């Protein structure tokens with residue numbers, strides 16, 4: 001299975017996926033990394049794993065849809081079957097969602113539907129919730145909204161700093177995302193409406 005990862009930032013989730021492929025856990029190939037940030041650190045990780053990366057400059061496109069059309073063109077050219085969003089800081093359009101129906105995954109550092117959008121860990125921490133977590137889900141037309149594959153709860157410890165919480169959440173992400181991609185690559189995820197069924 002050909003996989004593309006789309007990322008804007010430091011790329012720790014991207015690297016966790018690279019490691020899972022290298023270990024043979026995910027039966028697939030990360031064909032390329034797409035980034036919308038020229039200087040993102042994730043590119044360096046791609047180079048470390050010999051994965052081609054491409055920078056697509058949002059400024060070169062008149063709107064989100066034309067940007068997404070370019071991404072779709074790139075992914076189709078590489079015969080990509082699964083697009084994995086790993087800290088991709090752009091809202092993708094329904095056009096992209098339709099072109100890759102039930103073939104786009106996202107990871108979000110909260111228990112959705114709580115704390116959708118950016119800065120979720122910090123917002124949950126500041127809100128004073130006792131439990132937050134990680135969600136892996138299919139992508140649909142709305143932000144952080146699609147059918148949920150996995151969720152893992154994290155209890156916030158008394159006197160824990162937001163940095164410590166962030167570290168714990170990221171560790172869980174690095175474990176959970178490869179597991180979801182593995183199941184997808186094995187054809188074990190079935191989406192029915194808002195529910196995702198996992199076949200054994």
Ligand code: GRF
Pocket residue numbers: 007009010011012013014086087088107108109173
């Ligand atoms: C992760 O917390 C992920 O849940 C969110 O963006 C962050 C990306 O981190 N969507 P990294 O670039 O993979 O380190």
